[in-house]
Amino acid sequence: MKRKITLKDIARELDVSISTVSKALKNSREISKDTKDKVKAFAKLYSYKPNIIALSLKQRRTKNIGVIIPDIVHHFFTTVFRGIELYADAKGYNVIACVSDESFDKEVINMELLANGSIDGFIMALSAETQLKNDVNHLKEITNQGMPLVLFDRITDEIICDKVILNDFEASYGAVKKLIDNGRKRIALITTESYFNVSEKRAQGYYKALKDHDLELDEDLILRLPYQFENETKSETFFKSNKIDAVLCVNEIFAVRAMKTAQKNGLKIPEDISFIGFTDGILSKLATPTLTSLAQHGEKMGKMAAKMLIEKIERDDDAAVEETFRTEIIEATLIERESTIN
Amino acid sequence: MKRKITLKDIARELDVSISTVSKALKNSREISKDTKDKVKAFAKLYSYKPNIIALSLKQRRTKNIGVIIPDIVHHFFTTVFRGIELYADAKGYNVIACVSDESFDKEVINMELLANGSIDGFIMALSAETQLKNDVNHLKEITNQGMPLVLFDRITDEIICDKVILNDFEASYGAVKKLIDNGRKRIALITTESYFNVSEKRAQGYYKALKDHDLELDEDLILRLPYQFENETKSETFFKSNKIDAVLCVNEIFAVRAMKTAQKNGLKIPEDISFIGFTDGILSKLATPTLTSLAQHGEKMGKMAAKMLIEKIERDDDAAVEETFRTEIIEATLIERESTIN
DNA sequence: TATTAACACGAAACCGTTTTCGTTGTTAGT
DNA sequence: ACTAACAACGAAAACGGTTTCGTGTTAATA
Numbered sequence: 025m026k027r028k029i030t031l032k033d034i035a036r037e038l039d040v041s042i043s044t045v046s047k048a049l050k051n052s053r054e055i056s057k058d059t060k061d062k063v064k065a066f067a068k069l070y071s072y073k074p075n076i077i078a079l080s081l082k083q084r085r086t087k088n089i090g091v092i093i094p095d096i097v098h099h100f101f102t103t104v105f106r107g108i109e110l111y112a113d114a115k116g117y118n119v120i121a122c123v124s125d126e127s128f129d130k131e132v133i134n135m136e137l138l139a140n141g142s143i144d145g146f147i148m149a150l151s152a153e154t155q156l157k158n159d160v161n162h163l164k165e166i167t168n169q170g171m172p173l174v175l176f177d178r179i180t181d182e183i184i185c186d187k188v189i190l191n192d193f194e195a196s197y198g199a200v201k202k203l204i205d206n207g208r209k210r211i212a213l214i215t216t217e218s219y220f221n222v223s224e225k226r227a228q229g230y231y232k233a234l235k236d237h238d239l240e241l242d243e244d245l246i247l248r249l250p251y252q253f254e255n256e257t258k259s260e261t262f263f264k265s266n267k268i269d270a271v272l273c274v275n276e277i278f279a280v281r282a283m284k285t286a287q288k289n290g291l292k293i294p295e296d297i298s299f300i301g302f303t304d305g306i307l308s309k310l311a312t313p314t315l316t317s318l319a320q321h322g323e324k325m326g327k328m329a330a331k332m333l334i335e336k337i338e339r340d341d342d343a344a345v346e347e348t349f350r351t352e353i354i355e356a357t358l359i360e361r362e363s364t365i366n
Numbered sequence: 367m368k369r370k371i372t373l374k375d376i377a378r379e380l381d382v383s384i385s386t387v388s389k390a391l392k393n394s395r396e397i398s399k400d401t402k403d404k405v406k407a408f409a410k411l412y413s414y415k416p417n418i419i420a421l422s423l424k425q426r427r428t429k430n431i432g433v434i435i436p437d438i439v440h441h442f443f444t445t446v447f448r449g450i451e452l453y454a455d456a457k458g459y460n461v462i463a464c465v466s467d468e469s470f471d472k473e474v475i476n477m478e479l480l481a482n483g484s485i486d487g488f489i490m491a492l493s494a495e496t497q498l499k500n501d502v503n504h505l506k507e508i509t510n511q512g513m514p515l516v517l518f519d520r521i522t523d524e525i526i527c528d529k530v531i532l533n534d535f536e537a538s539y540g541a542v543k544k545l546i547d548n549g550r551k552r553i554a555l556i557t558t559e560s561y562f563n564v565s566e567k568r569a570q571g572y573y574k575a576l577k578d579h580d581l582e583l584d585e586d587l588i589l590r591l592p593y594q595f596e597n598e599t600k601s602e603t604f605f606k607s608n609k610i611d612a613v614l615c616v617n618e619i620f621a622v623r624a625m626k627t628a629q630k631n632g633l634k635i636p637e638d639i640s641f642i643g644f645t646d647g648i649l650s651k652l653a654t655p656t657l658t659s660l661a662q663h664g665e666k667m668g669k670m671a672a673k674m675l676i677e678k679i680e681r682d683d684d685a686a687v688e689e690t691f692r693t694e695i696i697e698a699t700l701i702e703r704e705s706t707i708n
Numbered sequence: 709t710a711t712t713a714a715c716a717c718g719a720a721a722c723c724g725t726t727t728t729c730g731t732t733g734t735t736a737g738t
Numbered sequence: 739a740c741t742a743a744c745a746a747c748g749a750a751a752a753c754g755g756t757t758t759c760g761t762g763t764t765a766a767t768a
Contacts, residue, residue: 025514040717047717077428120463121451122461277648281652311654384724384725423753
């Protein structure tokens with residue numbers, strides 16, 4: 025790669041000192057108009073741009089933020105990422121993206137890699153494995169170093185830091201209530217294994233809604249699928265052996281798959297059975313029938329996370345203001361489509 | 367943020383010079399075993415990690431690669447990104463992700479921002495606006511500086527650099543041929559506006575296949591939709607006014623939307639009409655009926671792009687080897703599902 | 709005329725590394 | 739006893755900037 029022009033080059037060429045060049049370019053009043061003009065002209069001519077790395081070293085801040093997400097080929101995370109990138113970009117920050125691939129080890133490695141100067145702060149959602157092991161020492165180390173951290177969606181109570189989450193409990197409660205109001209009695213829940221923070225909270229909302237409306241909690245109506253399930257046999261028998269008239273799913277993929285098997289088993293949607301799924305992605309809009317879903321507003325969540333992080337980063341520069349941590353809650357909204365009756 | 371421990375700190379504490387510490391940690395034979403042990407023990411105790419920024423400045427390489435994609439909430443780009451991240455990570459590189467949002471200006475700004483030392487090379491796909499304006503001076507500047515660049519999917523002939531693309535023409539040709547072999551006569555094409563490089567190539571494949579099989583090219587059978595179209599009226603009339611028995615779509619969203627309107631107009635898939643779409647994403651697998659599609663192997667493409675870029679970066683370090691540029695072609699594969707007849 | 713303030717600029721430290729090139733003190737060789 | 743070789747370490751330059759603190763010159767003031 026060709027060497028780019030530096031202050032030193034300009035100084036040598038114009039026979040002034042490096043300091044003079046630096047000051048001239050920053051319009052310091054120490055420098056005479058003449059020299060300023062000369063320097064600026066020369067700099068423009070050779071399209072001088074300060075070296076970001078040198079700046080980072082000097083200022084001890086990189087204007088980079090690290091984002092670690094479990095999966096990138098995933099609608100929700102993708103929209104969050106978009107929000108982060110949008111906000112960060114507007115504030116002059118770059119985003120370094122790492123994918124943990126739901127793996128604990130990758131998460132740890134990536135964090136350590138980035139923590140040594142590459143970034144000014146982290147935004148992340150815990151990997152599945154991390155949640156399963158419930159081991160968050162790597163996060164503790166980061167926060168102990170005083171590195172700003174914002175957790176979103178897949179959070180943990182073990183770490184004290186800024187967080188942004190969905191109102192999972194209430195959203196789930198509301199969705200089930202709506203199904204009940206529509207006259208549904210045997211409402212199923214299709215969820216992941218329970219170590220997922222959010223799934224658990226959604227399940228709680230489901231339980232509470234049933235209870236508040238005097239519906240019995242029937243364990244047979246709860247189907248727990250592995251996170252990345254491919255085979256449909258479990259859900260086949262699920263629909264065959266239970267007289268289900270409504271289903272809440274913790275994500276849209278589960279929902280659409282379930283709709284397909286329900287249809288295959290002769291059920292009509294929404295006449296015989298209603299469906300609601302979390303994540304209002306492209307699938308919800310284009311499934312047959314279209315799926316009533318709970319929009320998680322990922323972009324909003326991402327923007328919020330980025331905002332919180334950058335505020336913390338830039339506050340750190342100031343004197344020792346009292347540290348405070350917030351948890352922001354994004355409210356899901358129910359988007360009604362064909363899979364439920366209005 | 368707390369200051370992290372530096373070589374200088376260790377040197378002061380152990381009463382040796384900075385150089386000694388540095389050498390000891392790198393196991394230099396210049397240093398006695400005693401001092402090495404002492405230094406290493408101390409470093410481990412205080413978990414010393416070299417400052418990446420200082421290293422980058424010194425070595426004039428950042429181990430970062432910049433990725434600029436038009437859209438992140440988009441299955442194909444997302445899979446490519448995943449491939450890039452996977453490969454880069456394995457090689458010890460970080461990925462700085464920027465989203466151009468299909469905007470020329472954002473693309474330019476982001477590139478300039480990153481080009482000043484933050485990264486060792488670029489991987490990108492052109493934004494829609496850039497393709498429309500056909501202005502790639504910002505890319506020229508980058509390559510003129512000797513910064514390695516790999517273009518994927520949305521490429522341009524104006525820039526000489528490494529590229530990785532799909533065999534769009536052949537894939538399209540093959541898909542249409544398959545439809546013809548199945549006895550289809552009135553085959554439509556649903557595509558974007560023509561300034562998209564790939565759409566154009568796919569259209570060419572479509573033309574050629576028709577011609578080779580003595581089917582007349584009927585302009586009425588070609589529907590050009592805006593890239594992000596929301597309203598279906600155009601495609602409504604399209605299906606009403608033409609007796610179409612097969613459709614090739616340049617992406618799966620177009621395809622699934624088209625299937626829905628076709629079904630709404632009483633057409634049976636695949637009996638009355640067949641569908642094939644590019645992009646083998648989640649939609650293709652979960653649409654009703656499931657969609658026969660051309661897998662673009664985004665992850666493979668991403669890995670390839672990352673491989674090419676990193677090879678170039680690391681070759682740059684060596685002496686002036688003769689510069690050569692490659693264009694790698696990824697072959698699409700047809701995944702047959704319910705929307706076509708076997 | 710001597711003092712002083714303003715002006716315009718340069719030297720040097722600093723950020724945290726790596727690396728080259730001394731500089732010691734010891735040991736071996738003649 | 740003198741030199742050569744070697745082992746073990748330190749000084750300093752370099753990467754490319756910013757910033758503090760002089761310093762020399764000129765013009766205004768007492």
